[in-house]
Amino acid sequence: MVTTESIKELREMTGAGIMSCKKALEEAKGDIDGALEILKRQGHAKAERKAHREAKQGLIEAYIHTGGRIGAMVEVNCESDFVAHTDEFKMLAHDLAMQVTAINPLFLSSQDAPEGVDPSEACLLAQPFIKDPQKTVQDIIAETIARVGENIKVGRFARFELSRE
Numbered sequence: 001m002v003t004t005e006s007i008k009e010l011r012e013m014t015g016a017g018i019m020s021c022k023k024a025l026e027e028a029k030g031d032i033d034g035a036l037e038i039l040k041r042q043g044h045a046k047a048e049r050k051a052h053r054e055a056k057q058g059l060i061e062a063y064i065h066t067g068g069r070i071g072a073m074v075e076v077n078c079e080s081d082f083v084a085h086t087d088e089f090k091m092l093a094h095d096l097a098m099q100v101t102a103i104n105p106l107f108l109s110s111q112d113a114p115e116g117v118d119p120s121e122a123c124l125l126a127q128p129f130i131k132d133p134q135k136t137v138q139d140i141i142a143e144t145i146a147r148v149g150e151n152i153k154v155g156r157f158a159r160f161e162l163s164r165e
Helices: 004-014 018-027 032-050 087-103 137-148
Strands: 057-064 070-078 132-136 153-161
Touching: 004 018, 004 032, 018 032, 032 137, 057 087, 070 087, 087 137, 087 153, 132 137
Parallel strands: none
Antiparallel strands: 057 070, 070 153
16 A cells, blocks of 8 residues: 555655655555665666766766875766756765775776676776665666756766875
8 A cells, every 4th residue: 555654755765756656656566665676677767768868067076085095086977067066966976986985996887897807896887885785886876867867977087095105
């Protein structure tokens, strides 16, 4: 059974629209976990439909870890300057800069990595997300694409660490 409370709970968990949450819950017969999976699939489908669209706007986000010894810069692109200035997009860019600082990926995606490299360790988009290890960084980006309605891509990143000499 789909209740107003379950719709509200799912909406708070995902940021998806009320009608999307209601439809996902109805399809999952009231099961929150099932509805989460449905919304996740729908988010990926939306992201795939937008993948061909050009992303020339965006921002560069820097994150310096406490103590100032490690930091990262990440270029995150979207389709419009409007989306680039939203809190949601800024938070995504910040989280990606923290991810690069914490996990130190060597490549953006598995297509960039040489054969034999474990993508979940070496490739930013395939890494488990530091704030929710059940999702990959690519999953987080796809969820944001579904919410803001624009294509989002990571352009490039760099990580800096003081030498320990």
